[in-house]
Amino acid sequence: MTRTIVLAVLLAVAAGKAGAEEATTLRAVSAFAEGTQFARNFERFVEKVNADGKGVIHINYIGGPRAMPPFEVGNAVRTRVVDMANVTGAFYTNLMPEADAGKLIGKPMSEQRRDGTWDTINQLHNQKLNAWYLARQFHNVPFHIYLNRKIDKLDFTGLKIRVTPVYKDIVEALGGAAITTAPGEVYTALERGVVDGYGWPVTGIFDLGWEKVTKFRVEPAFYSVEVGVLVNLDSWKGLSEAQRKILTDAAAWLEGLDADNIAVIKAEVERQSKAGIQPLDFGLAESKRFIALANDVAWQAVIKRAPEAGAKLRQLAGN
Numbered sequence: 001m002t003r004t005i006v007l008a009v010l011l012a013v014a015a016g017k018a019g020a021e022e023a024t025t026l027r028a029v030s031a032f033a034e035g036t037q038f039a040r041n042f043e044r045f046v047e048k049v050n051a052d053g054k055g056v057i058h059i060n061y062i063g064g065p066r067a068m069p070p071f072e073v074g075n076a077v078r079t080r081v082v083d084m085a086n087v088t089g090a091f092y093t094n095l096m097p098e099a100d101a102g103k104l105i106g107k108p109m110s111e112q113r114r115d116g117t118w119d120t121i122n123q124l125h126n127q128k129l130n131a132w133y134l135a136r137q138f139h140n141v142p143f144h145i146y147l148n149r150k151i152d153k154l155d156f157t158g159l160k161i162r163v164t165p166v167y168k169d170i171v172e173a174l175g176g177a178a179i180t181t182a183p184g185e186v187y188t189a190l191e192r193g194v195v196d197g198y199g200w201p202v203t204g205i206f207d208l209g210w211e212k213v214t215k216f217r218v219e220p221a222f223y224s225v226e227v228g229v230l231v232n233l234d235s236w237k238g239l240s241e242a243q244r245k246i247l248t249d250a251a252a253w254l255e256g257l258d259a260d261n262i263a264v265i266k267a268e269v270e271r272q273s274k275a276g277i278q279p280l281d282f283g284l285a286e287s288k289r290f291i292a293l294a295n296d297v298a299w300q301a302v303i304k305r306a307p308e309a310g311a312k313l314r315q316l317a318g319n
């Protein structure tokens with residue numbers, strides 16, 4: 001072969017390689033069922049990353065609880081069984097007790113990214129969960145306790161209430177019996193009378209048909225939903241700058257979707273009343289007492305299990 005031909009062959013091989021180079025693929029799961037309230041924005045994020053990152057980075061969304069039990073998702077990120085997950089801290093408190101403090105921090109994410117709150121939360125996830133805390137969603141969506149039995153004061157004595165770590169301490173502080181289940185078991189537990197009620201955000205009860213087995217919504221709303229997008233830290237470190245930028249930009253976009261929540265909440269509350277779900281409101285003084293108690297017992301629980309991180313998070317939360 002002449003030198004020219006050798007060069008041409010080498011160039012062709014190099015070009016072929018570059019052309020065939022595949023985008024890095026991240027495997028992702030959601031702790032919330034596909035297409036439901038707390039998975040939907042993450043699913044939009046996946047679509048966005050796959051569009052913006054074409055040929056550079058790709059998310060392979062495996063799915064929700066049908067693919068993996070919700071309470072195992074945090075550990076799957078930690079051990080890199082998956083690269084990415086849409087999950088609330090309440091589902092991995094076994095690995096990171098302070099993860100539940102996200103519900104006590106209701107500042108907008110733009111503020112949390114400016115004032116060091118996100119940085120602290122991210123560092124804690126780096127250290128304790130081997131994860132990068134890419135995004136937080138739903139800071140402006142609160143929780144409620146829903147009941148099937150009417151109460152005439154804010155007292156849960158004699159009631160069995162389905163919880164996660166989000167609601168356990170306040171339910172018990174008000175005399176209720178707390179029973180932990182994944183979201184997928186709530187309908188059956190209500191239908192069979194295994195529980196008299198459940199904790200859940202103000203939005204999303206229609207996704208799994210719970211309006212059919214729900215009579216009352218206890219006022220006031222409390223805390224702040226936290227659903228994070230986690231990336232295994234080794235997967236994160238293995239990405240290029242360009243790939244990380246695509247994810248970080250999409251994360252900012254995802255956090256921005258929280259602006260829609262105000263309208264979503266209004267529509268869902270109206271839909272609840274149309275479905276016959278009645279609010280149980282005990283007035284301003286009782287509501288204040290409830291909120292103060294809910295905050296106190298939750299911070300106490302976090303600080304007891306994670307004294308140093310808990311104290312720091314409480315300071316950042318400012319409540």
Ligand code: 173
Pocket residue numbers: 038088090163164165166182183199200201225226227
């Ligand atoms: O009730 C739950 O399962 C729970 O803890 C939660 C947390 C964030 C969003 C939705 C539900």
